[in-house]
Amino acid sequence: MNNLNMFESLLDCKTVEELHSSTTAIAREMGFEHFLYGVQVNTSLTRPYRFILSCYPDTWRKHYDEEGYANIDPTVSHCAKTSIPIVWKNEIFKGRKEARVRSEAKDCGLVSGASFSVHGGCGEAAMLSLSTSRESREAQDDILAVMGKAQLLTCYLHEAVQRIVLSKGPVPLKKINLTEREKECLLWAAEGKTGWEIANIVSISERTVTFHLQNAAQKMGVVNRQQAISRALSMGLIEPHTIL
Known part of the structure; x- marks a missing residue:
């Protein structure tokens, strides 16, 4: 299966379970053991709709949410503002709180990785993080080598989530045309x-x-x-x- 067919297979998924399985397989073929995709649809200024698809360790997900790390995680703020990918480097996690997020993530096996974003035409913002437990110069080089593929994965995964989840969510994500x-x-x-x-x-x-x-x-x-x-x-x- 060539690269494009591999990503297009996500569009054939009919359920969240199928999408999770296919994304996990693609991520691992690209050299990543873990992935987390999240999307926020601003259906409300105070109560936006969020959906997450993940194979991150449950212990880390729970701890991350309980500590409110999304509010201080520099990869989250980066992807909210731009479509440029970000590789996890120590200099990005500058402050004491940010460094703690980085250190505790490593303890849970999320050692090296990168995050990618896509911003849709209906006001939604999505982010995909890919991670591996490897920490070495070689691991960083491998991540850089698949950055283009990872961005494609982000786009195809977001499109698949739109079809399976967002189009049928509490507030269906559809193109609204105002005169x-x-x-x-x-x-x-x-x-x-x-x-x-x-x-x-x-x-x-x-x-x-x-x-x-x-x-x-x-x-x-x-x-x-x-x-x-x-x-x-x-x-x-x-x-x-x-x-x-």
């Missing part, structure tokens, strides 16, 4: 403008403003103006430059 007028009305509503004020700004009737805001809310699966503004902002459906 320019709906975006415009939402933007002014986000600025605290009333329906009457928005009507005067964009030169339409107040009833038409209400119509556009209700349509936008319905498309996003929310029930009121405040939720519509929150959902649109968190999913990147409206941005300040839209009205310029």
